[in-house]
Amino acid sequence: MFKKVLLENNIPVLLETVKEAHSLCIGIWVKTGARYENPDNNGISHFLEHMFFKGTEKRTAEGIAMETDSLGAELNALTSSEYTLFYVKVLDEYIEKAVDLLTDIFLHSTFPETGIEKEKNIISEEINMVEDTPSDYVHELFNKNVWGKDGLGQPVLGSKETIETFTREDLLRYIGKCYGRGNIVVACSGNFREEEFIAYLNRSLGGLQRNSEKRRELSSEFMSGLHVIPKDLSEAHVCLGLKGMPYGSEDRYSMHLLNTIFGSGYSSRLFQNIREKRGLVYSIYSFHMSYSDTGLWAVCAGTEKKHINEVINITVDEMRNLSGTVTSDELQRAKAQLKGNLILALESTSSKMTNIAKQEIYYGKYFSPEEVISMVDSVTLGDVKNLAQRLVGDNPLALTVYGPVKEEDIKGSGKVLQ
Numbered sequence: 001m002f003k004k005v006l007l008e009n010n011i012p013v014l015l016e017t018v019k020e021a022h023s024l025c026i027g028i029w030v031k032t033g034a035r036y037e038n039p040d041n042n043g044i045s046h047f048l049e050h051m052f053f054k055g056t057e058k059r060t061a062e063g064i065a066m067e068t069d070s071l072g073a074e075l076n077a078l079t080s081s082e083y084t085l086f087y088v089k090v091l092d093e094y095i096e097k098a099v100d101l102l103t104d105i106f107l108h109s110t111f112p113e114t115g116i117e118k119e120k121n122i123i124s125e126e127i128n129m130v131e132d133t134p135s136d137y138v139h140e141l142f143n144k145n146v147w148g149k150d151g152l153g154q155p156v157l158g159s160k161e162t163i164e165t166f167t168r169e170d171l172l173r174y175i176g177k178c179y180g181r182g183n184i185v186v187a188c189s190g191n192f193r194e195e196e197f198i199a200y201l202n203r204s205l206g207g208l209q210r211n212s213e214k215r216r217e218l219s220s221e222f223m224s225g226l227h228v229i230p231k232d233l234s235e236a237h238v239c240l241g242l243k244g245m246p247y248g249s250e251d252r253y254s255m256h257l258l259n260t261i262f263g264s265g266y267s268s269r270l271f272q273n274i275r276e277k278r279g280l281v282y283s284i285y286s287f288h289m290s291y292s293d294t295g296l297w298a299v300c301a302g303t304e305k306k307h308i309n310e311v312i313n314i315t316v317d318e319m320r321n322l323s324g325t326v327t328s329d330e331l332q333r334a335k336a337q338l339k340g341n342l343i344l345a346l347e348s349t350s351s352k353m354t355n356i357a358k359q360e361i362y363y364g365k366y367f368s369p370e371e372v373i374s375m376v377d378s379v380t381l382g383d384v385k386n387l388a389q390r391l392v393g394d395n396p397l398a399l400t401v402y403g404p405v406k407e408e409d410i411k412g413s414g415k416v417l418q
Contacts, residue, residue: 002356002366005198007206011181013198014356014366016189018349024190025349026098027087028106028205029357031185032178034156035081035291036215039149041170043158045178046079047123048171052086053077054115056108061115064105071097075105079156082292083361089350092191096200103204111171124160134237134402135283135302142239142298142400145227151218152291180212185360189352220294224396228407236308236403240315241298242391247290247362253375254387255297259288260334261326261384262318263299267333269318270299278314280307292362297391298398305404312410316397323388328381339373 003015033045055061068075073090086106090098130136140155147153222243245255263270263286270284284301303311345351359366401410
């Protein structure tokens with residue numbers, strides 16, 4: 001059962017009661033992330049997320065870790081381009097302790113200077129790990145080439161250069177600017193008593209009176225073209241794509257189905273035609289990434305240098321031909337796959353918590369699983385074909401290649417720049 005209530009300071013709280021569960025997951029969502037950072041402080045959202053766990057006025061960092069383990073809880077956080085999330089998942093009998101722990105971290109962290117300097121080294125190592133994993137790093141390069149060096153093109157982790165400049169005053173200033181009540185959403189899913197839970201929140205988060213400043217909003221213009229980043233690697237890593245759909249698009253379920261048919265799963269066209277039939281890659285998949293105002297539909301693959309143009313050409317041909325070749329059998333199979341993935345994902349309280357929070361942030365309303373399934377079922381073959389034609393058509397593509405290649409090795413394919 002879903003319900004939305006407001007705390008005493010008007011912070012929205014989204015509640016989904018699951019009486020048969022023995023746990024609950026609570027998330028505090030802040031509508032800020034890498035997209036809204038200035039280039040000279042890129043990475044501060046993620047850096048700050050780490051620093052919330054370094055001690056509060058009444059808990060040390062070690063104390064936070066020990067208390068979390070003593071509850072058998074999962075306490076963590078994550079940062080994206082458009083939001084930052086702090087969450088705890090715990091047995092339902094520990095709800096009061098879980099709320100106290102999570103809100104103490106969120107409201108009363110002290111951000112010690114010594115912790116800041118240590119965290120700079122830790123996040124620098126995190127950046128090294130991404131750069132040392134080509135299949136991950138190519139996504140970062142692709143985003144920068146597609147969206148530019150500002151806004152959506154900025155990496156969540158930032159750069160070693162920007163991170164090194166952060167001070168305690170920078171963190172406090174960022175909190176004052178972005179961590180106001182107007183930017184906060186709370187979500188909870190699991191087994192809990194509503195009145196009790198809201199009372200716990202009102203005693204802590206409900207007392208927050210800080211307001212958020214106006215966010216730094218940037219337009220997001222998709223940029224096509226070829227970008228090659230030479231690197232001595234055993235494989236060439238490819239990201240190829242087009243502008244996609246924003247979160248709130250009425251065509252979002254057609255988009256999910258189109259992507260499922262094209263490159264999501266073992267039965268998809270890309271996997272079958274490029275890996276299974278031709279053996280040109282080990283991994284290939286398509287994905288759709290939505291944002292508040294735009295989206296990205298792309299394919300990622302890793303292949304030997306000698307196969308790279310063949311992989312690119314087949315992928316582009318598959319994408320260009322989608323609108324005229326999608327079949328009703330493929331659509332029905334994609335619907336079954338999508339509905340199955342949805343139901344399985346919503347078996348956990350953490351997934352339910354994430355689902356209701358994102359619906360509030362991006363749609364401003366709640367859609368039940370039954371409503372979502374009904375909307376998936378209502379998509380017709382014509383809807384999918386029309387969307388494929390609108391998205392692909394003759395539009396130029398963006399292509400990023402990272403590996404043992406040069407630009408002249410790629411241009412022979414020709415198709416990505418058409």
